[in-house]
Amino acid sequence: MINTTQCIQIGDRRVGPGEPTYIIAEAGINHNGNPETARELIAVAVEAGVDAIKFQKRDLRCQYAPELFSDLANADKELQYLIPFLEQAELPDHVFRNLADEARQQGLEFLCTPWDEASVDFLESLDMPAYKISSPDLTNLFLLEHVAATGKPLIVSTGMSRWEEIVTTVQFLKDRDVEFALLHCQSTYPAAFRDIHLRAMERLAQFDVPVGYSGHERGIAISTVAAALGACIIERHITLDRTMRGPDHATSLEPKGIAKQVRDIRLMEQALGNRERPLARGEIINRHALRKSLVATQDIPAGTMITREMLTARGPGSGVNPQRYPQLVGRPALRNIRQGEQLREWDITGITPDQVIAQFPGRWGLVVRYRDAERFAHWEPNLLEFHLTDHDLDNLPEELGEFESELAVHAPEYYHGELLDLCSSDESVCQAGLSIVAKTCKLARQLVQHFPNQTEPVKVIFHAGGMSYEEPLADNSALIARLASSMEVLRSEEGVELLLENLPPFPWYFGGQWYGNVFIDATEIADFCQTYGGRICFDLSHAFLWCNHTGADIIDFIKTVKPWIAHIHIADSSGTDGEALQIGTGETDFSAVMTELADVDAAIVPEIWFGHQRDGEPFLIALQRLSEFVC
Secondary structure, rough: OOOOOOEEOOEEEOOOOOOOOEEEEEEEOOOOHEEEEEEHHHHHHHHHOOEEEEEEEHHHHHHHOOOHHHHHHHHHHHHHHHHHHHHOOOHHHHHHHHHHHHHHHHHEEEEEEOHHHEEEEEHHHOOOOOOOEEEHHHOHHHHHHHHOOOOOOEEEEOOOOOOOHHHHHHHHHHOOOOOOEEEEEEEOOOHHHOOOOOOOHHHHHHHOOOOOEEEEEOOOHHHHHHOOOOOOEEEEEEEOOOOOOOOHHHOOOOOHHHHHHHHHHHHHHHOOOOOOOOOOOOHHHHHHHOOEEEEEEEEEEOEEEEEEEHEEEEEEOOOOOOOHHHHHOOOEEEOOOOOOEEEHHHHHHHHOOOHHHHHHHEEEEEOOOOHHHHHHHOOOEEEEEOOOOHHHHHOOOOOOOOOEEEEEEOOEEEOOOEEEEOOOOOHHHHHHHHHHHHHHHHHHHHHHHHHHOOOOOOOEEOOOOOOEEOOOOOOOHHHHHHHHHHHHHHHHOOOOOEEOOOOOOOOOOOOOOOEEEOOOOOOOOOOOHHHHHOEEEHHHHHHHHHHHOOOOOHHHHHHHHHEEEEEEEEEEOOOOOOOEEEOOOOOOHHHHHHOOOOOOOOOOOEEEOOOOHHHHHHHHHHHHHHHHHHO
């Protein structure tokens, strides 16, 4: 793997180790001198999702002796072919200006390779953010000195160069304090796979500058491998048609090729991930189903000294980790443990549920179902949140006790196999979602009869929908507009307060790869609430996953949405889809988070995956671990 530490700045992008691969689509001279073709190449680059598009600028009269142009017949055969084509392919200055404007308007960085000093002077008038130095000019210290004087960072290709030539140019640039990156390159068109030698990038890394790869091979596999090895920059030629006349078309990527190249590099970056591998949501589910927990092999009366033979490991993995059995051996049992019963956290720590509840300093609530609401109510939580399934929504129990706490109701995420989606452009899907929320509101009004101390409207929590399968949507404006319309319909519901919940970037629905497109970004959520009214259920785990996905800061997220928070779900998280983890098993800085949430008037509801199991022990463990952070 390439090991460097330095970055350079190209426009608003840092380029270097630890940053996303900077992908350059090299249009070069593949426009063949046709301005319309050049514009089409920009469109191809935009569609592919590259970071920059690059052209070439040259003044041939500055590069070759005058007599060459007067007597081309006596020139080498390579020049007899190349010079006329280069003359034909040169675009007028005003076209270059238009291309730069068009690329920037469409979100691309506009880069260019100057082949001579006159071209540098012209390109400076276009406010270039960086310059590319082609492989042939690595040894051209006159051009390098002229470009270095602009103060702009350089991307220097090293093709067709001997090692000592690279060393000389690197020292030349470092002596002038130039920021630069080096691109490994095999300057054959096309380059044979056996001649590419990607490991040469490791040698370039000794200069401690960003290292990348400029590829001229056929296909996209090698450039993807280069990025996986740590190339900070990938440059590939693009063309509308590889059969067009010109020296670079045959080794260029056509529109579908460059799109696949970008796709594969971005997927590779996701797959590389981090050294510390967080658990994915699917793994968390499989841990529960396939892992083992500590179980008693016999009845163990309270006070009995526990031995190794009294313990074994059996599924599911919802209990105490079998690795912890040495913490129990040689200690007296603190309670009567039945044969086949899972051991509990309290068997190790000695801290009872009553102690946890007594020590918790803030308002708190529990997620419940009909079947366990009365059992959990004896702990006297401030709030019970009924998180409904589709079956619960259809079947309110005939007998339900009376509760001293407050009430909240969470609508099901799906109903008889169909996902709730209030943003759908499909009218029938949207109407079905509205029906589910309306039905939830009706049930909430029925449940409130069992909560005599309820004085405020019942909080009804639900998801906006707006999810997509396999890939995210580029534009969610239509989804936001549809959600606003749906909320307007729901405002007629009485006796309830409707709370949209912020959603994760990769929601887990029936397996597969889903993408969240609505109500995931803090600024978007705040703008929606400010524009259309209403408050939210803030889900810390969902927010943290979004921040991990985008590089945003969770405290900034909370500050942005805090004015609209009416209800709080708390859990730990890891990676970009490891949600609802037990407190202390993920990546969340709860000291900072709980300090920021301290002035929010809302009960804290631990929403831990499988928190209801073992008489709600995971919920209470979460409260115990949160207690030291609650202000």
